Amino acid sequence: MNTYDAIVIGAGVIGTSTAFHLAQLGARNVLLLDRKTVGEGTTSQSSGILRTHYSVQENVELAQLSWQTFNNFAQYLEDDEASCGLVKCGYMIWAPEGDKLEPLRASLEAQHQQGIPLQTLDASQASELLPIARFDDAALISFEPEAGFADAYLVATSFARAARRRGVTVKEGVNVERLIVDNGRVVGVDTSAGRFLSDQVVSTQNIWTPELAAWTGLSLPVRAERHTVLALEGPEAYTFNMPVFKDLASSGMLYGRSYGGTQMLVSEGVVGETLDSPDTEQGDVSLDAIVEIGAQVAERFPSFETAGLATSWTGVYDVTPDWNPVLGQLPGIEGLSTGFGFSGHGFKLSPAVGRILAQQALGMPTDVSLAPYSIERFASGKLLVGKYGSGAVS
Template sequence: MNNYDVVVIGAGVIGTSVAFHLQKLGARNVLVLDRATIGAGTTSQSSGILRTHYSVKENVELARKSWSVFNDFAAYLGDEEASCGLVKCGYMIVSADNEKLEPLRASLEQQKAQGIPLELLDAQQAKERMPIAIFDDAALIGYEPEAGFADAYLTATSFARAARRGGVTIRENVTVNRLLIESGKVVGVSTSVGDFSTGAVISTQNIWTPELAGWTGRTLPLAPERHAVLALECPEAPYTFQMPVFKDLASEGMLYYRSYGGNRMLVSEGVVGEKLSTADTEQGDIPMDYVVDVGAQVAERFPAYETAGIASSWTGVYDVTPDWNPVLGALPGIDGLVVGYGFSGHGFKLSPTVGKILAQAALGRPIDVSLKPYSIERFATGELLTGKYGLGAVS
C-alpha cells in the first residue's frame, strides 16, 4: 500500500481548504480523494454569500476569520492568479416588528461586541443602498459593509491548485469504500483504486457522511435537504453589484437575495427545505406553487419584480444536523479520525477557517478556535447550537 501522513475524503470547498492548510502547516505527504471532481458536488450549487452575521457567536468568529482570507485571497494562497470572485457589496438584514425583532437586535449587539463593523440604518438610509426595495415595515435594519458574495467553485479550485503546488496529491473519480480501523485506530482507507495506509483521515464528505457512519458504526446525525434557488430578471429594476446582499426576516420564507449580474436577482428561502432519504446532488423539480409563493414574497419587498421573469433556477442540497450547525473535530473513540460535516448551507463562508482548524486538529497543533461547541457529543448532552431565528440557514 502507498502510505500517506494524512488522507482527506472530499474535494469540495471544505476538503480543498483542509488540503491547502495541511501543506501550509508543514504536512508534505497528503492525499485528497473525491468520488467526482474538485468542487463538483454541493460546492458547485452554492449561492456564494459571505457574511459574518450569525446568531450563534461561535459562527461569527469562524466567519470573521474566514472573511479576512476572502478579502485578501490571492495573497493568502501565495498565488497572484488565485481568485475567489469576491464582490464586496455589503450585507443588509431586516426585521419587521414581529418575533424576529428581538433575536435580530441581540444578534447585532453580539456582532458589535465581537468587533464586526456594523451599522444600524433607518428606512431612508436603507433605501439609498437598496433603491429597488421598500422598507415600510422595517423595524430594525442592520448593515455589514464588509460583506458580499463570491464564487464557491472558483474558491475550491484555487485552494486545490495551491495545495497541489505545496505537494498535495489530489485524485478525482475515486470512491472510498471504507475506513481501515484496527484496535480503535485509523490505519488506512480502502478505495476503488486500491488501499492506502495512513494514520490520519479527515472526512469532509458533506451529504455522504452517512457512509462514514456505516464504516465506523457510529451515529452521525445528518439529513440531506434540498433547497431551490431562483434567478429572476427585471430590466426595470436591475439588482446591481453595488447593491447589498439582502436578508429579509420579515418575509415568511426568511428570503435571502443577491445580485446575479445584469438585470438578475438571485433569491431563495432560508427555512427548512425538502428532506431527502439519500444523498443526491442531481437537480430536483421546482414546483410552480413554490415559484408563485416565493415570487409573491419577493414582490412585497421589491414591487417591480411582480412581473419579473425566471431567467434560471437550480436546486442545492444541504447536509443538515439537528441544530443546523456543523460537527467539527475528532470523532471520540476512533484515534486518527477528524470530521467536518453538517454545515447546513453555510459551509462556503466558513471554509477558510474550518479548513485550517481541521488541519490543526489532525496534525495535533494548537487550534485557533475551540472545537468543543462543535463536538458531536453536544447532540447527546443537549448543548445545541440552535440559532435565535429557529431552524434555518442563518444560525
C-alpha cells in the first residue's frame, strides 16, 4: 500500500506539474507530498507573468513549450473546467541608450532565431499599446504579442486535480523528514505520516531544498530571497488589454502588469533580501521600499505620481548563484532527481519543467536537454548567466 512508482516532494506549481506529467506519461502509482497544502507556499506569492523573453537561450525553449500549455490549458489537462486564468495582453520590454541596449538587442535577435513572434516598436506605437507610459528615452522597444499573465495558484491546483484524476495520490500536511538511501540508490522517504517506498524520488522543495542537502550530504547551492510586490492605485486605467512591461531604463529594472481597473502590480527585478532560513511568511514592506519603487513608477508613468498603495506582499525566491534552476539527476544517488533554484522564473516554465522532470525520472528522452541545468555547472564554470545582471530577466 505504501510503495509507489515515483514520489514527488513539494506540491507547488513545479511539483504538481511533475506529478501530473508522471501519470500522463504512464506512471501508474504516483505519490505527491506537501508539508502544507497544494500551492500554499511560494507559488501563491507569484506575480503570474508569462513571457518567452529570456537572455539565457535555454530558458526560451522551456518558456515556448510552457506557453503552448498555458495557451491551451483545459485541452492539455483534458478537463473542460480547468483554467489557468490566462490574460493574453502581450509583453513589452525596452531599454535606453547605455549598458542594457546591446544585451537587449542580442536577446531579441536570439529570440527571433528561435521563432518567437516579436515586433519592434517606435515610441508612438508603444504609446498606443500602453498609453499611460512615456517612451521618450527608449532606444529600443520590443513587443511580444503571445505573452501575458495567469494565476499560479490556479495552475497548481488544476495540475493537482488533473493528477488525481489520473490516479496520483496527493497527501497534504505531510512533512518529509528523511530520504532513505540503500547502496547508493534511493528507496523511499520517511515522513510525519510514516514511510513511503519508491525507487524514483523527485524533489521540488523550492526554498526548502537545504533539507535535501542535509539528507544527502550533497552541496546544493540555493538561498531564500524575499522580494516586495506592490499594487498601486492610479488615476488612470491600466486595463487587461494593456501589456505587461519590463523597464530596463529604471534603476530597479521594474516589471509590472495590470491588476485590474486602475491598479498596477509592480516590483523590482533586482536582488532582494536574503533570508537566514526558509520562510514564506509575509515580511515587512518598508515605507522606504514603497517610496523608492513609487518614484521609479512615476518616472515612467507620470500620472501614477499621485498613486496610492492598494495592497502589498512579499514573495520568496529560491535563488542559485547564476539565477537559474538546477534540473535533473543528482550525483551519487541513483533514482534521485530535483528541480530547484528557479529564482522567480518557476511559474513561467512550470509545464515544460514538470514534463521533462517526469521524462527523466521515467528514463525517457527529455523534450529539452537537461545538461545545461545540471548541478555540475557550478563546479565547471558553465553558468547560465543572464545578460542584464543578477536579479533581472535571465
